Amino acid sequence: MTNELVGNLYLFRTLSADQIAWIGRLASTQRHTPGSVLFRQGDKANGLYIIKQGTITIQSQTQSEENKIATLRSGAHFGEISLLTGDVRTATATAIENSELLMLSYDRLKKLLEDQPLIGARVYKAMAQFLSGRLVQTTGDLTFVREKLRERA
Secondary structure, eight states, X not given: OHHHHHHHSGGGTTSOHHHHHHHHHHOEEEEEOTTOEEEOTTSOOOEEEEEEESEEEEEEXXXXXXXXXXXXXXXXXEOOHHHHHOOOOSSEEEXXXXXXXXXXXXXXXXXXXXXXXXXXXXXXXXXXXXXXHHHHHHHHHHHHHHHHHHHHO
C-alpha cells in the first residue's frame, strides 16, 4: 500500500515501480488521534505527508482570524512545497479523526534525489509543472477579482 500511495503523488507519477519502491522505503508511518497537531504554522518543515487513512485539516492564522485552507482525506498529500523552498510551514495541520500518515523526510528524500539524478530530475520537473499550473490559476483568479472590483467602482 505504501508504494501505491507514493506512486499516486504527482511528484512520483513518472517514476518506475523500482524507483517508487526506493522512495517508499524512505517513508515512516505516523498515527495521530483527533486534535493532534502534526505541525504548526511557523514550524521548520521537515517532510511531506500522504494520508493513508483519516482526515487532516489545514489552517492558517492571520493577526485577525483563522482561515481553513483545506480538509484532506485518505490518499491526499501536503507539505511538499517546502522540499523545494526550505521555508517554514505556512499553515497548521491537525488530525480531525484517528489518522495514519506516511511521512517522507526531506533530508532522506533530498539525499536520494542527489544520489539518483534521474529520479531527482523527474521529481523536480513534476514540481515545476505543478507550480506553473498553480501560478496560471492564481493569475486567472487575480484577474477575475480585479475585474469584479472595477465593476463595483
